[in-house]
Amino acid sequence: MDRIQRDEQSPQGLEPNCEQVIISEQKFCPTRKSKTATSLKTGRCDVGKESQKTHKRNGLTAEGVSYRIAQALIMAVMISSLPSVFSQSMEKAVVTVDDEVTAFTYAPDGRIVFSARRMYKAKKYDLERDDIYVLEQNGKRKKIFSGEKFTLGDKPFTYLIEGFTWSPNGKIVAIQMYTTMVDIDDGTTQDARGLLFLDDQGRMLKPGKDPVVLDAQNPLWLRDNQTVVYMTNKDMPLGVYSLQYLNVSSGPAGKAFEGRTFLDAARISGSNSAIAVERDRNMDGPPRIQKLELLSQETQEVATLDEFAGELSLSPSGTKAAYYLDKEVLEIRDLTAPNKLARMRVGLGVLQWSEDETRILLKRTLEKKSADLVWVAVPELKAYANRSEIPIDEPTPNFLLHGLTIREYGVSPDGKFLGVVLPGKRNLEVFSMR
Numbered sequence: 001m002d003r004i005q006r007d008e009q010s011p012q013g014l015e016p017n018c019e020q021v022i023i024s025e026q027k028f029c030p031t032r033k034s035k036t037a038t039s040l041k042t043g044r045c046d047v048g049k050e051s052q053k054t055h056k057r058n059g060l061t062a063e064g065v066s067y068r069i070a071q072a073l074i075m076a077v078m079i080s081s082l083p084s085v086f087s088q089s090m091e092k093a094v095v096t097v098d099d100e101v102t103a104f105t106y107a108p109d110g111r112i113v114f115s116a117r118r119m120y121k122a123k124k125y126d127l128e129r130d131d132i133y134v135l136e137q138n139g140k141r142k143k144i145f146s147g148e149k150f151t152l153g154d155k156p157f158t159y160l161i162e163g164f165t166w167s168p169n170g171k172i173v174a175i176q177m178y179t180t181m182v183d184i185d186d187g188t189t190q191d192a193r194g195l196l197f198l199d200d201q202g203r204m205l206k207p208g209k210d211p212v213v214l215d216a217q218n219p220l221w222l223r224d225n226q227t228v229v230y231m232t233n234k235d236m237p238l239g240v241y242s243l244q245y246l247n248v249s250s251g252p253a254g255k256a257f258e259g260r261t262f263l264d265a266a267r268i269s270g271s272n273s274a275i276a277v278e279r280d281r282n283m284d285g286p287p288r289i290q291k292l293e294l295l296s297q298e299t300q301e302v303a304t305l306d307e308f309a310g311e312l313s314l315s316p317s318g319t320k321a322a323y324y325l326d327k328e329v330l331e332i333r334d335l336t337a338p339n340k341l342a343r344m345r346v347g348l349g350v351l352q353w354s355e356d357e358t359r360i361l362l363k364r365t366l367e368k369k370s371a372d373l374v375w376v377a378v379p380e381l382k383a384y385a386n387r388s389e390i391p392i393d394e395p396t397p398n399f400l401l402h403g404l405t406i407r408e409y410g411v412s413p414d415g416k417f418l419g420v421v422l423p424g425k426r427n428l429e430v431f432s433m434r
Helices: 036-057 061-079 084-088
Strands: 096-099 101-106 111-115 119-121 125-128 131-135 143-144 157-166 173-183 191-197 213-214 216-221 228-234 244-249 251-256 262-267 274-277 289-295 298-304 311-313 320-324 329-334 340-345 349-351 359-363 371-376 406-411 419-420 428-432
Touching: 061 143, 101 157, 101 406, 101 419, 111 143, 111 157, 111 262, 111 359, 157 216, 173 216, 244 262, 262 311, 274 311, 311 349, 320 349, 349 406, 359 406
Parallel strands: 125 157
Antiparallel strands: 096 428, 101 111, 111 131, 119 125, 131 143, 157 173, 173 191, 191 213, 216 228, 228 244, 244 251, 262 274, 274 289, 289 298, 311 320, 320 329, 329 340, 349 359, 359 371, 406 419, 419 428
């Protein structure tokens, strides 16, 4: 995934354990019981007791036949009412990380980089400095970064890790951090988002004099595995960003698309291009989808949007884009034929495309909060004339993990594994999806 996850509690206004369940004949849905299922069960028991007495007394009586018919009908209703997750059941987790995981992301080769929460005392301050690990495909993990030993300047410094973005070759990871520095003299704090760069062996790369590039987020890697275009909100209105170049070896390289401002951006996999939503810094005029050539700084306008509420996500082929128009409606657009689109009422959440682009995986809440995880089918994209009324589909959600809640999730690049961070202890568990 090329997206950086954000904390819903950040001052910039960005939106900063579920038990493992094995389906069994006796307990297929342990988290909640519907009123319908309860009444059916009660009715079955009541009818069963009366019918059993009649059957013992009179053999196969009319009451007994009625009972069997009623029983068959009840079972048919119960089976038809089972959530569709029953056909998508997941067995026991293939890997479990018994740690308080704050963020994780799959690498291109299927490894997982994750951070684990660590708290330390420094005089009168409690500091959070997350450690970072790489989980190999064989289930072994190695520590590549120790938060206890990490410093930034001479002031008390704390951070939490919000997410990761791997370079195209999977050798370097950009780490999104939310940092806080404390002025010892007056006790004031200064918060900022920043990027730290490590190779997969834990060697720290320093693009500048400091290891963390402050006021930086959502890095878009170029194919050379050295150059990054990142978004910065410095000296910008809330929610509006400019773009900057950075070389992870030689340091900052100046502005990108100077004078233009954007709401969000996502890299097109396998290219030096990105799709971005552009808007004037004063929020004048409608938002516009632009294709950005990150190396040459050329742009091509794709479509004008009615609204934009975030969560821009590109399909694996880079030919479709999904994004929210508001807190309820998700729009999907064909980038090769921009007048073809569809809208779905699914509620604001964190989404990821399936490998075949026929479904969207959705955690139905803001990031860093817990909710259920569902699949929704991608509807047919149809052509509409400008300013015509576009219907809004009401898709049926297809629950995963029995509808239990998760805090974060990620799908492996090959689509074979689902990783989830569970509420409570925040363990990371990996399930096979096939």
